[in-house]
Amino acid sequence: MKALELNEIITYLVDLQQSICSSLEKLDGQSTFKTDNWTRTEGGGGASKVIENGNVFEKGGVNFSHVYGKLPDILKSETRTANYFHATGVSIVIHPQNPFVPIIHMNVRYFCMSEEENGKITDEWFGGGIDLSPAYPNEDDTLHLHQTLKEVCDKFDISYYPTFKTWCDDYFTIKHRNEMRGVGGIFYDHLRPKNDEHKHQLFSFMQAVGNSFLPIYAEIVQRNKEKSFNEKNKEWQFVRRGRYAEFNLIYDRGTHFGLRSNGRIESILMSLPPHAEWKYNYEPKENSDEAASLLFFQPKNWIN
Amino acid sequence: MKALELNEIITYLVDLQQSICSSLEKLDGQSTFKTDNWTRTEGGGGASKVIENGNVFEKGGVNFSHVYGKLPDILKSETRTANYFHATGVSIVIHPQNPFVPIIHMNVRYFCMSEEENGKITDEWFGGGIDLSPAYPNEDDTLHLHQTLKEVCDKFDISYYPTFKTWCDDYFTIKHRNEMRGVGGIFYDHLRPKNDEHKHQLFSFMQAVGNSFLPIYAEIVQRNKEKSFNEKNKEWQFVRRGRYAEFNLIYDRGTHFGLRSNGRIESILMSLPPHAEWKYNYEPKENSDEAASLLFFQPKNWIN
Numbered sequence A, B: 001m002k003a004l005e006l007n008e009i010i011t012y013l014v015d016l017q018q019s020i021c022s023s024l025e026k027l028d029g030q031s032t033f034k035t036d037n038w039t040r041t042e043g044g045g046g047a048s049k050v051i052e053n054g055n056v057f058e059k060g061g062v063n064f065s066h067v068y069g070k071l072p073d074i075l076k077s078e079t080r081t082a083n084y085f086h087a088t089g090v091s092i093v094i095h096p097q098n099p100f101v102p103i104i105h106m107n108v109r110y111f112c113m114s115e116e117e118n119g120k121i122t123d124e125w126f127g128g129g130i131d132l133s134p135a136y137p138n139e140d141d142t143l144h145l146h147q148t149l150k151e152v153c154d155k156f157d158i159s160y161y162p163t164f165k166t167w168c169d170d171y172f173t174i175k176h177r178n179e180m181r182g183v184g185g186i187f188y189d190h191l192r193p194k195n196d197e198h199k200h201q202l203f204s205f206m207q208a209v210g211n212s213f214l215p216i217y218a219e220i221v222q223r224n225k226e227k228s229f230n231e232k233n234k235e236w237q238f239v240r241r242g243r244y245a246e247f248n249l250i251y252d253r254g255t256h257f258g259l260r261s262n263g264r265i266e267s268i269l270m271s272l273p274p275h276a277e278w279k280y281n282y283e284p285k286e287n288s289d290e291a292a293s294l295l296f297f298q299p300k301n302w303i304n
Helices: A006-028 A073-078 A139-154 A160-171 A196-224 A231-250 A253-260 A265-271 A289-296 B006-028 B073-078 B139-154 B160-171 B196-224 B231-250 B253-260 B265-271 B289-296
Strands: A034-039 A044-052 A057-070 A084-096 A103-114 A121-133 A184-191 A275-277 B034-039 B044-052 B057-070 B084-096 B103-114 B121-133 B184-191 B275-277
Touching: A006 A044, A006 A057, A006 A084, A006 A103, A006 A196, A034 A265, A044 A265, A057 A265, A084 A196, A084 A265, A103 A196, A121 A139, A121 A160, A121 A196, A139 A160, A139 A184, A139 A196, A160 A184, A184 A196, A231 A275, A231 A289, A231 B231, A253 A265, B006 B044, B006 B057, B006 B084, B006 B103, B006 B196, B034 B265, B044 B265, B057 B265, B084 B196, B084 B265, B103 B196, B121 B139, B121 B160, B121 B196, B139 B160, B139 B184, B139 B196, B160 B184, B184 B196, B231 B275, B231 B289, B253 B265
Parallel strands: none
Antiparallel strands: A034 A044, A044 A057, A057 A084, A084 A103, A103 A121, A121 A184, A275 B275, B034 B044, B044 B057, B057 B084, B084 B103, B103 B121, B121 B184
């Protein structure tokens, strides 16, 4: 089997970004993505595509990047012999207007290292995931997410879904509040190819995850985007967005890596909500939908 | 000279909290502080006093705490022989309604450690500071802040103001944006008493800093609270509050210490703005007041 080239991964990711943006624009029906191309002084760059003040989406980013060059010091602990690296991926965070449409996050990425510049790869891996952060409980949407992800995973390895689902629940915990960011999904990292064939399989898995974004999210957006909402619902959405910002700024490894490795700040922080609130000691009323959501967001086996 | 007792520090801090809250209530003229008493399972507790939705203050916290007991693991690197500690202080963050009234932050604290519970002190220090985060440039207010702080400092040690002013500028830098949180003030830590007399002096300095809060802030609030503002001003205030949240969640040591040492979350995060915004790649228009503020916030020698 022919060895997989980095360019094949990059081509896929660029196409994925384009097709997701086109479909989200159609869903929105009002705003379009603006492209912001950027370059990294030390090597590589990316294209951030951002939608703002749409009919359905208040703020969303679909970012592609391919950065490379000398391995930053911050990554040196991960490896002993590598001096050079390539990292490429697509990252998405969408903050919808309607409090009944959940925030979605997706990332698929590939990383490789070598001793010489563009030399023989000494270590490489795939990582990624999709997860949903609704403000309100919605069992149908949550099942749609988890069932789709399980089907995607099961085609590759039946251990993937349970492992990556648990990993996601662990990762997206707001530890200081002992609270989940949302209803999870899957999260995986450091999937290392054992040989050329396995690398093709892991690339296929990356594609399967990337390609599941639209079927998952378009369905959920369609179901909920016309729902009517009131001031109370918006307030709760803003409170939950505050939690989202807390998680990303305090715990998210990608965010911290980006900030400390002199990444492009606006592309990294596009994940932050357009508008968030922090009220002192805010507690939802007993038996309210807001109180129910906090119970709903606890890690559960959604499918068996 | 009689050794200073911990209770004298605590009495001062509780009185300071009370007098600041009373004065801020008068300034606000509408809302009052609500008290939230809390206890810490491992020893001690505090009183969080919070004002919300006031005429002048949108959200503000004036917190007193005195916690003690076995030294948490997270602090063990700071000392070799201590097993027990006391920490007490007052922390304030005020987010005003009017975008021309700056956010203020103040903290005064005392920390001591001992081998035995409540035994002979093996290490102790005072720390604190006051700093201002306006959304718009205001030279008069900035000079009032720095001049008052310099007068306070000079009565104790003429090296204090320049040292603590620079420390403050360094500390309140939003590193990933190479931007200041505001116009600084003073920041100091680990002021260790050399003997009983020196400890009394350091306590007097704590009192002088604490007592300077009202003369500094009441004057600045009075000057600006009736200023008219428009949508653009509010938007910029929300963007600057987003920066404030970024700083506190990513860099602030007190916040991280609190979150990792099982502190009281709502008291720690009362510093977060009631309402913040993140717009993608937001850049103020050339020659606008908003653009001017970013230049104004650079560290400067305000007084010579």
